[in-house]
Amino acid sequence: MQPASDIRPQRARGVGRLVTKALGGRTRIAELYQEGAAKIRLPETFTAELEAVFINTGGGLTGGDRMDWSVAAGPGTFVTATTQACEKIYKASSGTASVETRVSAAAGARVHWLPQETILFDNASLTRRLEVDLDPSAEFLCVEAVLLGRKAMGEGVSRGLLRDRWRIRRGGRLIHAEELRLDGDIAALTASKAVLGGDVAFATVLYVGPLGEALLPQVRAILGDGPGGASRWNGKLVVRMTAADGFRLRQNLVPIVSALRAGATMQKVWNL
Numbered sequence: 669m670q671p672a673s674d675i676r677p678q679r680a681r682g683v684g685r686l687v688t689k690a691l692g693g694r695t696r697i698a699e700l701y702q703e704g705a706a707k708i709r710l711p712e713t714f715t716a717e718l719e720a721v722f723i724n725t726g727g728g729l730t731g732g733d734r735m736d737w738s739v740a741a742g743p744g745t746f747v748t749a750t751t752q753a754c755e756k757i758y759k760a761s762s763g764t765a766s767v768e769t770r771v772s773a774a775a776g777a778r779v780h781w782l783p784q785e786t787i788l789f790d791n792a793s794l795t796r797r798l799e800v801d802l803d804p805s806a807e808f809l810c811v812e813a814v815l816l817g818r819k820a821m822g823e824g825v826s827r828g829l830l831r832d833r834w835r836i837r838r839g840g841r842l843i844h845a846e847e848l849r850l851d852g853d854i855a856a857l858t859a860s861k862a863v864l865g866g867d868v869a870f871a872t873v874l875y876v877g878p879l880g881e882a883l884l885p886q887v888r889a890i891l892g893d894g895p896g897g898a899s900r901w902n903g904k905l906v907v908r909m910t911a912a913d914g915f916r917l918r919q920n921l922v923p924i925v926s927a928l929r930a931g932a933t934m935q936k937v938w939n940l
Contacts, residue, residue: 679763680726680733682706688718688745695745706735709752711936720749721937722783729767731760731793738770741777741806748780750935754815755786760793764829767796773806778877782925784938785813785869785914793829804839807877809928813921816858816868819913824868826855836904838876843902846872864910867895869917873907875928880905883927890923 684706687699695718702708707723722737729735741747757765773779781798788794802808814830817823829851836844850857858864875883880900887898887907896909907924911917922934 680705680724680729680735682724682726682735684708684722684736685738685740686720686747686749687740687742688747689742690744694718695741695747698742699740706737717746717748719935720747721752721935722749723752724755728756728758729765729794730758731763731765734766734768736768736770739772739779739781741771741773741779743774744776745774746778748782748935750937751783752937754784757786757788757792757794759789759791760828764793764795767794769796769798771798771800771808773800773802773808775803775805777803778807780809780929782809782811782934782938785815785871785917787815787818787914788825788828788830789817789823790825791828792825795829795831795833797833798835800834800836801840802836802838802876806838808836808875809877809925810874811871811921811925813869813871813914813917815914815917816854819868824855827852828854830854834874836874836876838903843876844874844904844906865895867910867912869912869914870910871908871917871921873905873909873921873924873928875905876903879928879930886927887924890920890927894920896920 682705683703685701686708688695689698694716705724705726707725709721711719713719739749771779816825832848834846859866884900898907909920
């Protein structure tokens with residue numbers, strides 16, 4: 669019999685890949701690959717857009733779990749990808765959960781990467797990476813929102829690890845890079861006015877495309893005097909916002925994303 673100390677805990681693994689092509693004036697599947705806990709569902713649409721819902725059948729992530737997602741939009745295609753639900757990152761007894769997302773958009777393609785919020789529980793450990801390669805004529809919209817616990821459930825995050833790495837390239841040139849790291853005593857760190865000022869929900873929205881300058885005043889009007897801001901430079905529009913809880917975060921986040929989508933609503937899975 670194998671000693672108990674040698675038994676490794678079961679870990680979730682998942683790989684999901686979607687490649688699209690243009691056919692008959694609509695965006696169609698060129699390749700669809702699913703492995704392990706990763707599933708991709710494609711609800712019916714009545715426009716040229718292809719909608720993809722990414723699902724982690726493991727129901728959350730903990731230390732040692734790994735998910736890999738990728739979207740490759742062919743020339744002239746339009747893909748909107750989201751997640752079935754908020755991704756929950758549970759307490760890690762050992763190891764770190766890992767999520768990697770790769771996006772590429774060919775000439776004239778549009779990719780909107782709109783996952784629902786990531787919820788961290790106390791003592792969770794997560795590293796996340798987003799790699800994006802865009803043709804100079806492509807459009808890209810991205811949302812990443814994080815909740816430090818579920819405030820309505822009386823939950824909070826005292827300690828843990830969140831590391832988020834973004835690299836966005838356009839025409840092979842790096843146009844956006846950022847590193848976020850919350851490590852150790854997260855409660856004390858986020859209480860600082862220079863970080864979250866005690867808020868427990870925050871989000872970053874990135875838009876790369878031709879409409880950034882025109883949409884900036886509308887985005888700033890939605891933000892109003894609340895915590896956060898929006899700026900445009902180097903061909904991109906970046907929005908950062910914080911809130912006391914996830915509900916208040918969505919009150920600004922959803923209208924901003926809709927504005928950047930030319931008035932289009934969020935996917936139905938986003939409905940509370």
